[in-house]
Amino acid sequence: MSRPGRSLLPALLAMPLLLLLVVPVAMLVARATPDALLGELRNRETLSAIRVSLLTSTVALAVIIVLGTPLAYWLSRSRGRFAAIAGTLTDLPIVLPPSVAGVALLLTLGRAGPVGGWLDSAGVRIAFTPAAVVIAQVFVAAPYFIRAARAGFESIGAELRESAVIDGASAWELARLVLVPMTARSLGAGAAMSWSRAIGEFGATIIFAGNLSGVTQTMPMAVYLGFENGLERALVLSTVLIGLSLVLLITVRLLGWRAAAPAS
Template sequence: MRRVPRWVYVPALIGVAFILLGPMALVIRMPWTDFVASVTSPASLDALRLAVVTALTSTALCLVFGVPMAVVFARSNGVVVRIVRALVLLPLVLPPVVGGLALLYALGRRGIVGQYLDDQGITIAFTTTAVVLAQTFVALPFLVISVEGALRSSDDEYEQVAATLGAGPTRTLWKVTLPLVVPSLLAGTVLAFARALGEFGATITFAGNLPGTTQTAPLKIYLDAINNPIQALPLALVLMVVALVVVVGVHMRPGATGAR
């Protein structure tokens, strides 16, 4: 283990205390006597069910579109590809509310694409589909950047050997390239699911907050926090535990930084 200056521990501990203070306060203030009843109430279960189902669907979409995007970004260095990559990763730094507004003006009933869909009787905004699309919008870059980073750092020697043995690009991709980055692919998938599960800003802007239709767990927590802050704590703790499991699972996997 490398030596660390002793003074470094002081700001490090202050930072750790700052991060842990919020979750600790949430646990301390938790109405434990009403915890089970609150979490298992019909409204909470509907919100959790919708959040999990839409997050799983969004994660599947991230895999379908994100993995090919990561392969293209990792194996191409053209100017156009770099520009497109920057645009694809924009949701990482874009305020979610702005993302939701962009989706609304693109796919809403009066959006540049949504108006034509509406003419065909297809409505997306303020539906469950809008929840899935909002979650996919914010979660997709997490999977792309995880897989792309692994592809860039992996040795392409095996791909070259496969090519010399007569394997085509598609067979090489499925049999050689992707198996080499399975740990990062799994990590990116888990992170995308967690990001989708906790999505709030883009969802409430593009899908609204309709119980049973678009009200996911984060949206219900927000509504409860306005009406009765204590009532919002049980469901908030559930999401916090899920987030903790995701973080531990990602960082404790074999080969992850800090897991050695």
């Protein structure tokens, strides 16, 4: 028994937003001719933007995985009020405007800030360096990995962990033989999501890290600032960014992003 009224209406209502989400991206890619792509890909500034983006986002991802995994595990195990507050705070950068993140980072880690001032007197300079780009990316992208990893860890029953410990597993063995293999998909999906967010990061970076070709100028920044000089470069870099993002999103899909649904 088919009810066309019921099946057609939602599909019709779905169209406007779907078109809005898809058409601009398609237009952008359609504007980038292969000739322009190849030509721009030989340009030094374009290449250095791609290099800076890939380098910084990879380092950011490594930092996120190394520091985010223990944090996510702790959040998944702790039941106290402190952990609940910490869990909420780690989600904050997802909803915070990147410009706010940039100002916050600059006021903290800039040399006029408390932490940055101390580092500066020790000879460590952060603002206007690739390190600032990495820190901005970690700040905005880490929550995605933490959420996914936390949900993964929470899906492992307490009995399983306890029986592993009763069988004589050390903490390291527990992590290596039980936790990581069982949550590999969640961790992978979270990592891909974080990486794509890190590559796309712009607002916090331009405030905290500034803009210098070959040093701190990432692909999104080159798109933004290069727009008025030459649409070509913006188009090429946008196309590269869209391609990368699609690959990462498909990865997330294949790994089952559902694992990263908010922990309940």
